[in-house]
Amino acid sequence: MTAEGRFPDEPVICFMKQLQDKVAIITGGSRGIGKVTAQTFLEAGAGVSVWDIDREGGELALKEWLAQGFEVDFQLLNTAEKGSVEAAAQAVADRFGRIDILVNNAGITRDSSTKNMTEAQWQSVIDVNLSGVFHCTKAVYPFMAARGWGRILNASSVVALYGNFGQANYVAAKAGLIGLTKVWAREFGPKGITLNAVAPGFIQTDMINTIPAEYLNDLLTKTPLRRMGQPQDVANAYLFLASEQAAFITGITLSVDGGLVV
Numbered sequence: 361m362t363a364e365g366r367f368p369d370e371p372v373i374c375f376m377k378q379l380q381d382k383v384a385i386i387t388g389g390s391r392g393i394g395k396v397t398a399q400t401f402l403e404a405g406a407g408v409s410v411w412d413i414d415r416e417g418g419e420l421a422l423k424e425w426l427a428q429g430f431e432v433d434f435q436l437l438n439t440a441e442k443g444s445v446e447a448a449a450q451a452v453a454d455r456f457g458r459i460d461i462l463v464n465n466a467g468i469t470r471d472s473s474t475k476n477m478t479e480a481q482w483q484s485v486i487d488v489n490l491s492g493v494f495h496c497t498k499a500v501y502p503f504m505a506a507r508g509w510g511r512i513l514n515a516s517s518v519v520a521l522y523g524n525f526g527q528a529n530y531v532a533a534k535a536g537l538i539g540l541t542k543v544w545a546r547e548f549g550p551k552g553i554t555l556n557a558v559a560p561g562f563i564q565t566d567m568i569n570t571i572p573a574e575y576l577n578d579l580l581t582k583t584p585l586r587r588m589g590q591p592q593d594v595a596n597a598y599l600f601l602a603s604e605q606a607a608f609i610t611g612i613t614l615s616v617d618g619g620l621v622v
């Protein structure tokens with residue numbers, strides 16, 4: 361496994377150019393799952409705009425991708441701010457001429473038992489993980505509808521399916537995304553836009569650094585495939601769902617969790 365959580369000699373090659381001439385927005389693409397997804401989409405031939413609140417990470421990633429000759433840009437923004445998101449969508453359409461794919465990947469955790477959870481902890485997670493997805497989706501919809509083609513992918517989570525101690529805010533938002541995915545599949549389907557969610561299990565990124573080792577070990581023993589997920593595992597699911605091959609799939613939540621919730 362490489363430092364960035366990719367499989368070194370695997371399977372991106374066979375997916376290459378699956379997104380030729382498509383333009384994708386990936387929120388939270390400065391690091392973790394979003395960054396590997398951006399790299400995967402770029403290698404598959406897409407133009408990519410990364411939207412992230414992390415200037416340093418975003419600019420560093422942008423430099424790496426430009427050095428590889430990719431068609432890519434970085435918009436510094438907070439997905440919870442409607443105005444910034446709308447301006448960024450217009451900027452992407454101006455620069456790339458179209459918007460085909462949105463991966464609503466940006467997300468945060470502010471964990472605490474419900475008993476101790478502050479309103480600020482509750483609200484900040486709802487603002488980013490739920491309202492942010494609403495703003496980004498609304499901002500790109502007119503561009504997709506105008507061309508009669510679109511793919512919108514939402515980052516849900518395994519914990520939306522089975523709940524988790526200390527994550528009332530996060531689970532409420534991630535379960536909300538499963539419902540929203542179904543609503544938008546119905547609303548946007550007639551315009552040629554598919555909507556799907558991905559529910560990753562525990563994936564090796566900065567986000568899970570705060571989880572105690574013994575809890576993670578326990579999860580491993582409950583995972584039939586007996587390993588942690590890698591960002592590339594999730595990026596591969598996004599790539600498939602964003603591609604032409606997934607044209608008749610909409611409204612689903614695809615688990616990428618090594619069988620944790622089987």
Ligand code: NAI
Pocket residue numbers: 387388389390391392393394411412413414417437438439440464465466467468488492515516517518559560561562563564565566567568
């Ligand atoms: P991460 O913490 O490594 O990266 C998240 C990215 O989102 C960062 O680049 C961050 O700067 C950006 N971001 C955060 N708030 C933002 C905002 N308001 N506006 C713009 N950008 C913002 O997270 P990771 O692990 O890569 O997770 C990506 C997504 O997958 C998240 O939605 C997360 O909830 C979800 N997920 C992750 C799992 C895991 O085990 N790592 C499991 C299940 C779901």
